[in-house]
Amino acid sequence: MTIRRLCGALRVRGVTDLLLVLLLAGGFAALPVFALLPSLSGFVAASAVTYVADEVLHSRAPGFVRRLATLQLTRPLRFAVRTVMLLALASRADAPEAVLVTALAVFSVHFAAMMLYTALHHAVRRRRVLPLGVRNLDMSELPIPKQPPAFLYRRFLRKLLHLDLPAHAGLLAALATGGWSLAYTGFAVTVAVPVLGVLALLLQYRRVRRMPVRDEVFAEVNRRLADYRPQVALYFSFAAVSRDFMYQVNMWIETLEQLDMRPVIILRERASFRHLSRTWLPVVCVPKADDLAELELSGVRVVLYPGNxxxxxxxxxxxxxxxxFIGHGDSDKLASSNRVSKVYDEIWVAGRAGRDRYQRVRHAISDSAIVEVGRPQLAPIRLHAEHTPGPLPVVLYAPTWEGWSDDDCHTSLIPMGVPLIEKLLQENVRVIYKPHPLTGKRSAEAAEADRAIRELLRADNEQRGAAEAEAAVAAAKPRLKEIQERLDELAGRLGGDDAEQLREARLPDRAAAAEWQELRAEWHRIFWETRGPVRHNVILKSLPTLYDCFNQADILISDVSSVVADFVAGLKPYVLTNAHDLPDEEFRAAYTTAGGAYLLDRDCTRLTGILDSVRAPHTDPMAPARRTLKEYVLGPDHPSSMERFNAAANALAAKSEAERLEAETELAA
Known part of the structure; x- marks a missing residue:
């Protein structure tokens, strides 16, 4: 427990990283000791330890590196300490005065060049910040200079700092051999390379002075939008945006691409723009509100909002x-019946359950504003009758996150997540654990439970003798990585900064959609085949998708969330966690999706009986209730969700256009 708390305080992941932290601290503590003794061999060893530990921690424990920076122990300061200790060692070892003076001058020039390079880099980067980002519009006519070469532009401080190595190595070698020419050779490299770098970056600065101004950028983007003539927009913003939130947009992309009208996606945060999935639709990212007003969107008749x-x-x-308001899932959470939704002209829900949920918010939402459109995204989910069970029952545990407040906290992770996994492991099942992307963002208890569950599954995999599966997983990694890189390329995740991505923006190749689907199917096939039939899996990334996990599972255990409503589409048995042990009748009355669910108490005493519904399907008493619930929550199968969604969009656009023409007629009269 002490080690775990220490790891938490230092922002490191485990014992290995903690050992690296101790090595870094011990190395820096030893430097002045060996410098003053003096001990050349000891200093070389301590210096090497600090270099290596510092470098590895930057990759393995970025949280610890940020914690050091808050204590003013920045990376440049750590390099400066090493340099001062080296000069102290040289002085104590009776190095010639000329060498000491030269060394002091060299390191001073090195740090001065580093400061100048940093200033130039910031100047270049500021000029390359454009007011918006674009994907899937041809921006080739904008005169945007190419981004500086990666060796000059990316991680420049890291490279500049390490240029002290030639001088350090040369001086240490000279102290060991007495050949002072080695020191001067190292000094020359340490001075020359940063100076050449500054000169090279000065040339890049001259180029970015010709960047297009704001009005030029908007004029070109608006010209391209006018050619496309968008009619419907998906608008997304999230204050704390990251890749964890982009599922709210990505889940709607394929639906938008099937609309009769011409859609455009409008984003507000640059980070969300980078994590967008593949689409041929035009995408515009506009961070500032004033800039948003500059976009030519006069033809847009319907705006869709996946989040409040x-x-x-x-x-x-x-x-x-x-x-x-279309939301990003249909659930019994407050977000799916929020009074804030009154600001929208219409609220589109999946089925009758969504309408009834809003009607409980008395006098807030008009019934006429609610439209049932189904869930077009659920087409990939296979029905229970099409599922082929494996040698072990597959249990998908997909808890929700802790919510923004305790009032909206439905997660089972904190009160019962760890005991639930322990009991599942006693039942001889295979577990797929897929926590919500935001798990642990607000609650340290949820984060700790998440870590404990992962450790339980890892340990049980070892006991099951999953070494063969681990070898297959390792063998498949290169191909999976290759597919992922191609998927990123097809998604338009180009290298370079925002200006470079705008410079390279072109009209998409719609034929790439077929390749995208084929590659995703291959990725999923390889992933599941190499995991074997008994290995537990922890799913933390966007692939494999949630719906693909649905197709692998025999039964779902989850909390009150949209995950349950989506899982109902497959008609497989599912479990809702009743962490507060409410009476069954009260729990089912409070949460619509509990109508077809098995309810699991906090102590998991019902778990064995529930799993019998998977082991012996003829003993599944909730099957009729699930069939009834599916239509109530998700709407009828005919017409399809896509047809209903498209019809709702067309009807609302026609209404908007009619009102516009009526207003113009009245104004003319």
Whole structure:
């Protein structure tokens, strides 16, 4: 427990990283000792330890490196300490005065060049910040200079700092051999290379002075949008955006691509732009509200919102369009029946359950504003009748996160997650653990439970003798990585900064959609085949997808969330956690999706009986309830969800256009 707390305080992941931290601290503590003794061999060893440990920690424990920076122990300071200790060692070892003076001058020039390079780099980067980002529009006519070469531009401080190595190595070799020419050779390299780097970056600075101004950028983007003539927009903003939130947009992309109208995606944070999935739709990222008003969106008749965020008001002020809240999942959480939704013209829900949920918010949402459109995203989910069981029952545990507040905290991780996994492991099942992407963002207890569950599954994999599966997993990694890189390329995740991505933006090749689907299918096939039939799996990344995990599972254990509503589409048995041990009737009355669920108490005493529904399907008493619940929650199978969603979009756009023409007629009269 002490080690775990120490790892938490230092922001490191485990014992290995903690050992590296101790080596780094011990190395720096030893430097002045060996410098003053003096001990050349001891100093060389301590210096090497600090170099290596520092470098490895930057990759393995970035949280610890950031913690050092908050204590003003920045990387340049650590390099400066090493240099001062080296000069102290040289002085104590009676190095010639000329060598000492030269060394002091060299290191001073090195740090001065580093400061100048940093200033130039910031100047170049500021000039390359454009007011917006674009994907899938041809921006080739904008005169944007190429990004400086990676060796000059990326991780420049790391490279510059390590240029002290020639001088360090030369001086240490000279102290060992007495050949002072070695020291001067190292000094020359340490001075020459940074100076050449500064000169090279000065040339790059001259080029970026010709960057297009704001008005030029907007004029070109608006010209391209005018050629495309968007009619419907998906608008997304999230204050703390990261890749963890982008599922809210990515889940709607394929649906948008099948609309009769021409869609455009509008994002507000640059980070979300980088984590967007593949699409041929035009995408515009506009961070500033004033800049958003500059976009030519006069033809947009419908705006779709997958999330409630403060920046939504910047788009809601567009009176010519109709505004629709579509959400990012249909669940019994407060977010799926929020009074804030009253600001939208319509609210699109999956089925009758969504309508009833909003009607419980008395006098807030008009029934006429609610439209049932189904869930078009659920097409990839296979039905229970199409599922082929494996040698062990597969249990998908997909808990929700802790929410933004305790009022919206439905996660089972904190009160019962670890005991649940322990009991599942006693039942001889195979576990797929897929926590919510935001797990642990607010609650340290949730993060700790998440870590404990991963460790339990790892340890049980070892006991099961999963060495053969681990070898297959390792053998498949190169091919999976190759596929992932190609998927990133097809998704438009180009290298370079925002200006470089805008410079390279082109009209997409729609034929790439087929390759995208084939590669994703191959990735999933390889992933599951190499995992074997008994190995537990922890799923933390976007691949494999949640719906592919649905298709692998025999049964789901989850909390009150949209995951449950989506899982209902396959008609497989599922379990809702009743962490507060409410009476069954009260729990089912409070949460719609509990209507077809097995309820699991906090102590998991019902778990064995529930799993019998998987081991012997004829003993599954909740099957009829699931069939009834599916239509209530997700709507009828015919017409399809896609047809209903498309019809709702067309109808609202026609209404918006009719109101616009009526307003123009009245104004003319």
């Amino acid at each position: 965020a403060g920046k939504n008001v910047h788009m809601l002020r567009v009176a010519e369009a109709k505004h629709v």
